[in-house]
Amino acid sequence: MKQKKKGNQKVTCPYCGAHAVLRDAGFVYGEGAMVEKLYVCSNYPACDSYVGVFRNSDIPKGTLANSELRNKRIRAHKSFDAIWKEGIMTRGQTYQWMQHKFSLTKKQAHIGYFSDYMCEELIRSCEDVLKNNMVKGA
Ligand SMILES: [Zn+2]
Numbered sequence: 046m047k048q049k050k051k052g053n054q055k056v057t058c059p060y061c062g063a064h065a066v067l068r069d070a071g072f073v074y075g076e077g078a079m080v081e082k083l084y085v086c087s088n089y090p091a092c093d094s095y096v097g098v099f100r101n102s103d104i105p106k107g108t109l110a111n112s113e114l115r116n117k118r119i120r121a122h123k124s125f126d127a128i129w130k131e132g133i134m135t136r137g138q139t140y141q142w143m144q145h146k147f148s149l150t151k152k153q154a155h156i157g158y159f160s161d162y163m164c165e166e167l168i169r170s171c172e173d174v175l176k177n178n179m180v181k182g183a
Pocket of ligand 1: 058059060061062063086087088089092093094
């Protein structure tokens with residue numbers, strides 16, 4: 046098995062082109078942060094962009110995001126999660142729906158990789174699904 050799970054991955058900031066550095070989350074969030082590690086732009090805080098890693102790995106959860114995009118991804122995830130939390134689809138089905146809707150591969154179907162534009166599109170599509178499946182008596 047040649048798969049490399051450890052060691053700094055080459056991660057570049059999409060905003061300023063600088064390298065991102067793997068740091069403890071406390072560097073950004075302060076002490077007591079829940080997340081373990083983040084890839085932070087080496088120009089931080091002048092360039093406010095970072096992304097978390099998957100648990101027990103050094104693999105980034107997506108592309109680095111500035112605060113605007115981070116907020117959009119959080120909103121997009123909330124709309125997306127609402128679909129399976131309301132029981133309109135299962136979680137797996139919701140991912141399949143998103144893949145199909147935006148012609149994404151399974152690998153691409155992660156909000157962590159989404160741009161501002163994709164987040165907006167996803168939010169709009171999720172709101173349509175929620176509207177068309179109004180949960181009764183809620
Ligand atoms: Zn940067």
